[in-house]
Amino acid sequence: MARSVTTQHKTIATIAAWIVALLIFFPILYTIITSFKSEQEAIQGFNLIPSGTFESYIEVQAQSGYFKFFLNSVLLSVGSTILALLVAIPAAWSMAFAPTKRTKDILMWMLSTKMMPAVAVLFPIYLIFRNLGLLDSRIGLMIMLMLINLPIVVWMLYTYFREIPGEILEAARMDGASLWNEIIYVLTPMAVPGIASTMLLNIILAWNEAFWTIRLTTTEAAPLTAFISSFSSPQGLFWAKLSAASTLAIAPILIMGWFSQKQLVRGLTFGAVK
Amino acid sequence: MGNITLKNVSKSFGSTSIIPGLDLVIENGEFVVFVGPSGCGKSTLLRLIAGLEDTSGGTINIDGRDVTGEAPAKRKLAMVFQSYALYPHMTVAKNIGFPLKMAGEDKATIDKKVGDAARVLNLTNYLERRPGQLSGGQRQRVAIGRAIVRQPTAFLFDEPLSNLDAALRGTMRLEISELHHQLKTTMIYVTHDQVEAMTMADKIVVLNAGNIEQVGSPMELYKTPKNLFVAGFIGSPKMNLIEGAPAAKYNAKTIGIRPEHMEISTTAGEWKATVGVAEHLGSDTFLHVQADGVGPLTVRADGELAVHHGDTIYLTPDKAKMHRFGPDGKALAS
Numbered sequence: 001m002a003r004s005v006t007t008q009h010k011t012i013a014t015i016a017a018w019i020v021a022l023l024i025f026f027p028i029l030y031t032i033i034t035s036f037k038s039e040q041e042a043i044q045g046f047n048l049i050p051s052g053t054f055e056s057y058i059e060v061q062a063q064s065g066y067f068k069f070f071l072n073s074v075l076l077s078v079g080s081t082i083l084a085l086l087v088a089i090p091a092a093w094s095m096a097f098a099p100t101k102r103t104k105d106i107l108m109w110m111l112s113t114k115m116m117p118a119v120a121v122l123f124p125i126y127l128i129f130r131n132l133g134l135l136d137s138r139i140g141l142m143i144m145l146m147l148i149n150l151p152i153v154v155w156m157l158y159t160y161f162r163e164i165p166g167e168i169l170e171a172a173r174m175d176g177a178s179l180w181n182e183i184i185y186v187l188t189p190m191a192v193p194g195i196a197s198t199m200l201l202n203i204i205l206a207w208n209e210a211f212w213t214i215r216l217t218t219t220e221a222a223p224l225t226a227f228i229s230s231f232s233s234p235q236g237l238f239w240a241k242l243s244a245a246s247t248l249a250i251a252p253i254l255i256m257g258w259f260s261q262k263q264l265v266r267g268l269t270f271g272a273v274k
Numbered sequence: 275m276g277n278i279t280l281k282n283v284s285k286s287f288g289s290t291s292i293i294p295g296l297d298l299v300i301e302n303g304e305f306v307v308f309v310g311p312s313g314c315g316k317s318t319l320l321r322l323i324a325g326l327e328d329t330s331g332g333t334i335n336i337d338g339r340d341v342t343g344e345a346p347a348k349r350k351l352a353m354v355f356q357s358y359a360l361y362p363h364m365t366v367a368k369n370i371g372f373p374l375k376m377a378g379e380d381k382a383t384i385d386k387k388v389g390d391a392a393r394v395l396n397l398t399n400y401l402e403r404r405p406g407q408l409s410g411g412q413r414q415r416v417a418i419g420r421a422i423v424r425q426p427t428a429f430l431f432d433e434p435l436s437n438l439d440a441a442l443r444g445t446m447r448l449e450i451s452e453l454h455h456q457l458k459t460t461m462i463y464v465t466h467d468q469v470e471a472m473t474m475a476d477k478i479v480v481l482n483a484g485n486i487e488q489v490g491s492p493m494e495l496y497k498t499p500k501n502l503f504v505a506g507f508i509g510s511p512k513m514n515l516i517e518g519a520p521a522a523k524y525n526a527k528t529i530g531i532r533p534e535h536m537e538i539s540t541t542a543g544e545w546k547a548t549v550g551v552a553e554h555l556g557s558d559t560f561l562h563v564q565a566d567g568v569g570p571l572t573v574r575a576d577g578e579l580a581v582h583h584g585d586t587i588y589l590t591p592d593k594a595k596m597h598r599f600g601p602d603g604k605a606l607a608s
Contacts, residue, residue, distance in 0.1 A: 170326050171359035175420065176347040176376035185372070189363045 056244035080145035092157035160194030276460030283332035310481035352421035526598035543588025
């Protein structure tokens with residue numbers, strides 16, 4: 001017998017979902033509210049209605065130059081994503097369509113590197129970066145971000161490619177398509193949604209990455225994560241300014257995420273349900 | 275032309291040998307069916323001919339040309355897959371026209387040939403649809419359309435009807451046979467369904483564990499199976515294989531008698547049997563009986579025969595149509 005879903009059930013579920021969503025989103029919302037308060041209001045305790053002042057934003061920009069950090073964030077997240085795709089697409093293709101008996105082991109091993117605490121390799125990585133002259137360089141950080149997100153990118157693409165039936169590629173081969181034509185006319189159109197959602201997710205992950213971006217940069221390559229942290233240490237008590245900086249840092253990715261939520265959800269759940 | 279010759283072709287995956295080494299000649303215009311149980315290597319053999327798998331040894335010649343190391347595209351073969359393998363992002367017209375596009379034909383030629391193929395396959399009204407909007411039978415027709423437009427040397431079919439329901443399978447079987455009569459092109463068809471093999475083939479190749487058990491016309495295999503495997507595989511319901519004293523009486527290790535080659539009587543006969551299940555199909559009745567001293571047998575009787583569970587009947591095998599097999603499982607000369 002099919003389970004019946006009444007209107008009442010639906011209403012309750014909807015309200016519950018809204019409450020959970022609001023709870024999750026609340027810290028971000030409160031940060032945004034606080035950013036429109038004066039410093040005095042901000043330390044006065046819990047208050048959901050700000051006076052609506054822009055002074056924190058003006059000061060933050062005057063003090064530290066938001067746009068340089070923003071530009072670095074864009075370059076690092078997009079650059080590292082492109083690098084990751086260049087490596088991950090061929091890797092995922094070969095694992096999905098020409099697997100060997102070790103393919104599963106390799107995939108699991110790649111994923112296992114994500115379980116490793118990053119701090120465990122902080123010193124070796126730091127020393128390598130110093131010796132290669134990559135500290136505080138965009139290219140160095142791009143490589144670092146690419147490497148830490150690569151397991152997820154390969155896994156996502158692998159799952160996605162696995163959904164493309166091998167017989168379709170074989171049919172293209174039988175139909176006289178060269179490898180190049182097979183990629184252009186058959187593979188790419190079928191894989192574009194998967195590649196796009198992987199790209200989006202990776203941009204978000206790279207944008208939010210705060211461990212390596214703060215530790216391997218000082219000024220030149222510093223992205224928005226470093227921008228926020230520069231407010232938190234010496235001026236930690238200035239909640240309004242810190243909130244303004246945080247809002248500025250998360251706003252671009254929040255807007256991007258909002259517009260691409262369909263692709264993101266599809267990308268994250270792909271392969272989970274048949 | 276479409277002569278295909280396999281010489282000592284073998285295939286292994288790692289240390290597992292799928293096809294130990296096999297010779298086969300397929301003449302131009304023949305409809306050849308590879309049949310055998312799951313895992314017998316029939317699909318692998320087809321894929322070796324297609325070039326989708328590399329051979330581990332031996333040579334494959336198409337029209338006298340050695341194509342063993344050639345890419346699938348260069349072999350001028352067309353293949354219809356079990357899953358149809360249509361391009362989901364392309365319309366029916368684009369799917370059918372894809373091989374022509376790959377061959378560098380101009381748009382006018384492509385349109386004309388796609389239109390012709392669509393007419394033959396009753397797809398004219400569906401040309402602008404995508405595969406997702408078609409039924410199983412229509413999808414299979416698109417897959418066939420994609421195969422016929424490029425006028426290949428031979429068609430390869432890999433269990434093309436196994437995803438269809440029984441009624442549609444019957445219709446498509448006729449359509450493919452009709453297509454073969456029209457095109458007169460070599461067709462190689464893989465199936466595990468011996469009914470498809472019997473009804474469609476000019477020549478059946480029975481495979482078992484990568485070896486060819488027997489090659490011949492459907493009636494040759496039906497009338498003179500070379501060994502127990504072929505005897506048990508070809509024919510529906512299966513041939514009754516009897517060992518022990520009843521076989522020894524005919525100087526054989528095993529005797530085989532088809533369900534339709536036994537005379538039924540309610541009074542006297544060679545074997546006394548008790549009826550178990552009687553399947554009344556209308557045209558025929560299949561009796562599953564337990565014969566004294568012989569064992570379980572399947573008997574095909576007239577549809578009107580009124581026997582029921584628990585009845586006693588007498589069976590007399592038609593000796594002229596009995597098959598005798600030696601201890602090695604090979605047929606004995608009659």
